[in-house]
Amino acid sequence: MSDIRKWFMKAHEKGNGSAPKSTSSKAGPVKNAAETAPIKSEQASEDLETADRRKTSKYFGKDKTKVKDEKEVEAIPAKRKLKTESDDLVKPRPRKVTKVVDDDDDDFDVPISRKTRDTTPSKKLKSGSGRGIASKTVDNDDDDDGEDKETPLKSAGRGRGGRAAPGASTGGRGRGGGRGGFMNFGERKDPPHKGEKEVPEGTPDCLAGLTFVISGTLDSLEREEAEDLIKRHGGRITGSVSKKTTYLLCDEDIGGRKSEKAKELGTKFLTEDGLFDIIRSSKPVKKSLPERSNKGTEKICAPPKTSPQKEETRGKPLAKSSPKKVPPAKGKNKIIETSLPWTEKYRPKVPNEIVGNQSLVTQLHNWLSHWHDQFGGTGSKGKGKKLNDAGSKKAVLLSGTPGIGKTTSAKLVSQMLGFQAVEVNASDSRGKANSNIAKGIGGSNANSVKELVNNEAMAANFDRSKHPKTVLIMDEVDGMSAGDRGGVADLIASIKISKIPIICICNDRYSQKLKSLVNYCLPLNYRKPTKQQMAKRLMHIAKAEGLEINEIALEELAERVNGDIRLAVNQLQYMSLSMSVIKYDDIRQRLLSSAKDEDISPFTAVDKLFGYNGGKLRMDERIDLSMSDPDLVPLLIQENYLNYRPSGKDEAKRMDLLARAAESIADGDIINVQIRRYRQWQLSQSCCVASSILPASLLHGSREVLEQGERNFNRFGGWLGKNSTAGKNRRLMEDLHVHVLASRESSAGRETLRVDYLPLLLSRLTSPLQTLPKDEAVSEVVDFMNSYSISQEDFDTILELGKFKGRENPMEGVPPPVKAALTKKYNEMNKTRMVRVADMVQLPGVKKAPKKRIAAMLEPTVDSLRDEDGEPLADNEEGNGSDAEEDSEEATDGEKLESNLKNLNARGIQVELDLKGAGSSGSRKAAGKGRGRGKAADTSAEKKATGRGSGAKRKR
Numbered sequence: 001m002s003d004i005r006k007w008f009m010k011a012h013e014k015g016n017g018s019a020p021k022s023t024s025s026k027a028g029p030v031k032n033a034a035e036t037a038p039i040k041s042e043q044a045s046e047d048l049e050t051a052d053r054r055k056t057s058k059y060f061g062k063d064k065t066k067v068k069d070e071k072e073v074e075a076i077p078a079k080r081k082l083k084t085e086s087d088d089l090v091k092p093r094p095r096k097v098t099k100v101v102d103d104d105d106d107d108f109d110v111p112i113s114r115k116t117r118d119t120t121p122s123k124k125l126k127s128g129s130g131r132g133i134a135s136k137t138v139d140n141d142d143d144d145d146g147e148d149k150e151t152p153l154k155s156a157g158r159g160r161g162g163r164a165a166p167g168a169s170t171g172g173r174g175r176g177g178g179r180g181g182f183m184n185f186g187e188r189k190d191p192p193h194k195g196e197k198e199v200p201e202g203t204p205d206c207l208a209g210l211t212f213v214i215s216g217t218l219d220s221l222e223r224e225e226a227e228d229l230i231k232r233h234g235g236r237i238t239g240s241v242s243k244k245t246t247y248l249l250c251d252e253d254i255g256g257r258k259s260e261k262a263k264e265l266g267t268k269f270l271t272e273d274g275l276f277d278i279i280r281s282s283k284p285v286k287k288s289l290p291e292r293s294n295k296g297t298e299k300i301c302a303p304p305k306t307s308p309q310k311e312e313t314r315g316k317p318l319a320k321s322s323p324k325k326v327p328p329a330k331g332k333n334k335i336i337e338t339s340l341p342w343t344e345k346y347r348p349k350v351p352n353e354i355v356g357n358q359s360l361v362t363q364l365h366n367w368l369s370h371w372h373d374q375f376g377g378t379g380s381k382g383k384g385k386k387l388n389d390a391g392s393k394k395a396v397l398l399s400g401t402p403g404i405g406k407t408t409s410a411k412l413v414s415q416m417l418g419f420q421a422v423e424v425n426a427s428d429s430r431g432k433a434n435s436n437i438a439k440g441i442g443g444s445n446a447n448s449v450k451e452l453v454n455n456e457a458m459a460a461n462f463d464r465s466k467h468p469k470t471v472l473i474m475d476e477v478d479g480m481s482a483g484d485r486g487g488v489a490d491l492i493a494s495i496k497i498s499k500i501p502i503i504c505i506c507n508d509r510y511s512q513k514l515k516s517l518v519n520y521c522l523p524l525n526y527r528k529p530t531k532q533q534m535a536k537r538l539m540h541i542a543k544a545e546g547l548e549i550n551e552i553a554l555e556e557l558a559e560r561v562n563g564d565i566r567l568a569v570n571q572l573q574y575m576s577l578s579m580s581v582i583k584y585d586d587i588r589q590r591l592l593s594s595a596k597d598e599d600i601s602p603f604t605a606v607d608k609l610f611g612y613n614g615g616k617l618r619m620d621e622r623i624d625l626s627m628s629d630p631d632l633v634p635l636l637i638q639e640n641y642l643n644y645r646p647s648g649k650d651e652a653k654r655m656d657l658l659a660r661a662a663e664s665i666a667d668g669d670i671i672n673v674q675i676r677r678y679r680q681w682q683l684s685q686s687c688c689v690a691s692s693i694l695p696a697s698l699l700h701g702s703r704e705v706l707e708q709g710e711r712n713f714n715r716f717g718g719w720l721g722k723n724s725t726a727g728k729n730r731r732l733m734e735d736l737h738v739h740v741l742a743s744r745e746s747s748a749g750r751e752t753l754r755v756d757y758l759p760l761l762l763s764r765l766t767s768p769l770q771t772l773p774k775d776e777a778v779s780e781v782v783d784f785m786n787s788y789s790i791s792q793e794d795f796d797t798i799l800e801l802g803k804f805k806g807r808e809n810p811m812e813g814v815p816p817p818v819k820a821a822l823t824k825k826y827n828e829m830n831k832t833r834m835v836r837v838a839d840m841v842q843l844p845g846v847k848k849a850p851k852k853r854i855a856a857m858l859e860p861t862v863d864s865l866r867d868e869d870g871e872p873l874a875d876n877e878e879g880n881g882s883d884a885e886e887d888s889e890e891a892t893d894g895e896k897l898e899s900n901l902k903n904l905n906a907r908g909i910q911v912e913l914d915l916k917g918a919g920s921s922g923s924r925k926a927a928g929k930g931r932g933r934g935k936a937a938d939t940s941a942e943k944k945a946t947g948r949g950s951g952a953k954r955k956r
């Protein structure tokens with residue numbers, strides 16, 4: 001094992017990994033050893049921390065033995081800096097000989113380098129999620145890193161592809177370390193002499209034409225720093241060694257795949273010092289290149305370079321402009337063009353100028369050129385049928401990410417083929433057409449579209465020599481939403497009848513909204529162009545504008561805009577306003593700061609807050625993170641804080657911190673209630689401090705699993721699910737309560753019912769089924785259900801609410817035939833059951849019976865309501881079979897109830913009181929009368945309430 005590797009092993013033992021030290025034979029380490037000797041005594045606690053962390057990480061598990069051996073090794077506690085800035089590279093970084101600071105202390109610390117701050121995005125720190133503005137995605141070495149086991153977290157985020165950008169002082173877990181991300185993430189060592197060497201500055205293009213592959217850990221530069229340095233000097237970085245590779249940059253031969261391949265191909269090895277020498281040997285450019293601050297103005301005042309033809313192109317429909325190539329405007333003739341956005345100015349004029357997706361452009365061209373042959377003037381062939389033959393689709397669907405030339409190619413192809421393009425986009429209302437459209441009523445845009453596609457004048461048999469053919473371009477069809485109701489369906493209908501070709505454009509062809517549309521279209525899926533392709537186009541624009549910029553810088557731009565050519569061109573134009581020479585660093589700077597406002601997911605926010613470097617975040621960054629989703633972040637924090645083990649804290653201290661965190665979360669809850677209930681939104685920040693920031697700052701560190709088999713990722717807030725279950729259970733309980741009250745067997749409150757009655761009800765409902773013979777059991781249970789007005793749903797509710805972890809399901813051993821018999825018997829008695837009084841009562845003007853009130857109404861006010869004589873009650877729930885006497889008695893009360901109910905709106909809750917006062921218990925019959933059938937009976941209601949009466953199946 002090389003000295004450097006040994007050094008790394010030891011450095012890692014130091015704990016948080018932020019303090020590399022060396023005992024290597026190199027000059028630096030010797031000095032370090034002397035300097036750091038006093039720190040030795042602090043090794044123990046740091047080791048403890050390391051051990052803790054190792055325990056929780058499967059990736060560190062193997063090195064346990066080495067840990068012990070190397071404990072005595074001292075380390076330079078160079079506090080891990082946030083990622084490098086370009087400026088930092090030029091200055092030698094003073095080595096810090098400070099001990100790793102206790103996490104409590106570094107909470108809320110202002111980072112040492114304020115420069116970093118400027119470029120550290122607070123949101124969506126390029127964590128390699130693959131979205132938004134891309135972070136550095138240079139393919140890092142993976143193979144070699146397999147051996148680098150020591151360095152703790154290096155970059156953040158769970159995203160695949162791309163490491164965290166420099167400046168991202170993040171501590172998330174997950175995959176973020178380039179191609180081999182997941183496994184290697186966070187495992188690369190810190191450079192042994194990090195920041196100890198002066199980083200040279202050479203001529204901007206001194207490495208032009210050289211291709212580098214970086215392997216392993218360099219001596220003083222982080223991987224990102226080295227990449228930046230090379231790119232800044234015009235060199236190219238690739239991820240794997242090939243014949244084109246000029247140098248394999250490495251300071252140690254750890255025998256990975258890259259070095260093997262390099263040896264095989266005879267690629268030269270270059271050390272970091274060697275690289276520095278090459279850069280130094282180029283003559284540094286002393287003179288500072290002129291800034292373009294005034295030039296921008298100059299440029300605007302500059303003489304025009306637009307050709308008259310160009311101007312025409314801008315003002316008139318594309319179909320009329322000549323498809324022939326217009327040479328890029330140069331020099332003096334451009335008054336008008338200078339005021340044009342470059343995206344318009346350099347909009348491709350011929351298909352060859354479209355970057356990437358050439359085959360799709362050809363396909364589009366073919367489709368459009370054959371459209372009239374295929375569908376003639378009638379638009380009848382195919383008629384939108386789902387034909388397999390691509391050519392027989394009447395419409396085409398161009399899909400792809402924004403700014404990659406979909407609209408451009410649609411317009412260009414139409415223009416080339418002499419079509420007049422009519423463009424309708426999201427800013428136009430594209431809802432369903434007026435049904436009167438058949439009569440040619442125009443007006444709304446949708447109608448115009450219908451008219452357009454339907455117009456006989458567009459037909460092919462029309463003399464087209466005198467009239468241009470038309471193509472309809474429907475842009476952003478996936479953006480058809482609330483305002484465009486029925487838009488997609490109408491678009492499909494239009495396609496079916498269309499006599500002109502339709503080009504639909506969308507970003508996401510898999511959008512749910514477009515599910516049916518894709519069946520009627522020829523799908524052409526645009527891909528992002530490669531960075532080299534983009535750089536070439538951008539170079540063309542830069543040259544035409546007299547900008548000085550090298551290809552590597554443009555590739556960086558292309559990479560960071562994530563394939564969006566429009567964004568790249570806009571960025572270029574923006575930068576050109578202030579500078580005439582654009583360097584690699586300018587692009588980095590520009591795009592890092594513009595990436596600040598990207599969205600961040602609550603998971604990423606919580607990862608960052610809880611991460612190792614969570615303590616180093618500035619307060620505003622923490623607020624940004626926790627306010628990124630003020631509802632979900634606190635929930636995630638609450639759900640996961642128990643899983644975190646703060647660095648270097650023993651169990652007692654950890655418990656103490658957990659208690660403080662729990663208290664803080666509870667405080668956050670109280671504040672949250674104030675906010676929601678009394679709309680005290682000014683408390684939002686206090687809430688986010690109490691519920692997110694404080695707990696996270698107390699406990700940030702490594703995450704560990706609490707239960708076996710649990711995944712070591714932050715869980716989603718369980719509160720949401722539990723709250724919803726609690727709500728559902730409350731509703732079910734309320735139903736049960738109402739029914740039990742209706743039975744008059746109990747007048748217990750809901751709480752009592754839940755706590756005291758529920759276990760008994762459960763036992764009465766299930767144990768006979770387990771113990772008694774089938775018929776006996778079934779009739780006993782059904783009788784019991786009837787006496788308490790328990791419905792089948794209530795039965796389920798009782799079972800559900802009686803469930804507890806570890807308790808057996810009481811229906812477990814009940815044979816299916818018994819269950820079937822129970823259902824059958826219950827249903828048989830359904831017709832004669834009086835149960836659902838509460839559900840039956842439909843109060844006028846109220847959609848659903850207010851059960852609470854009805855429950856109150858049903859509470860027995862008179863004890864003598866029971867039907868003592870056991871006289872059989874009317875079988876028929878409609879009361880058809882009731883005797884006349886009863887009916888006549890009921891009539892009075894029924895009329896009263898009816899009038900009461902009629903006046904409900906006016907009197908509201910009064911009704912309930914009246915009903916109660918009248919002694920009406922709201923039987924089914926009474927309710928029926930109440931609804932205007934002219935029959936209601938207190939007596940019958942009362943009788944039925946004994947549980948032997950009729951009832952109706954519950955209506956839900």
Ligand SMILES: Nc1ncnc2c1ncn2[C@@H]1O[C@H](COP(=O)(O)OP(=O)(O)OP(=O)(O)O)[C@@H](O)[C@H]1O
Binds near residue numbers: 354400402404
């Ligand atoms: N492939 C490309 N080649 C050359 N220039 C391009 C390309 N794609 C985009 N551009 C530039 O970006 C501008 C906008 O492109 P365009 O409107 O075609 O993008 P789009 O893919 O349709 O985006 P959106 O989905 O947002 O409509 C063009 O005017 C052009 O200057």
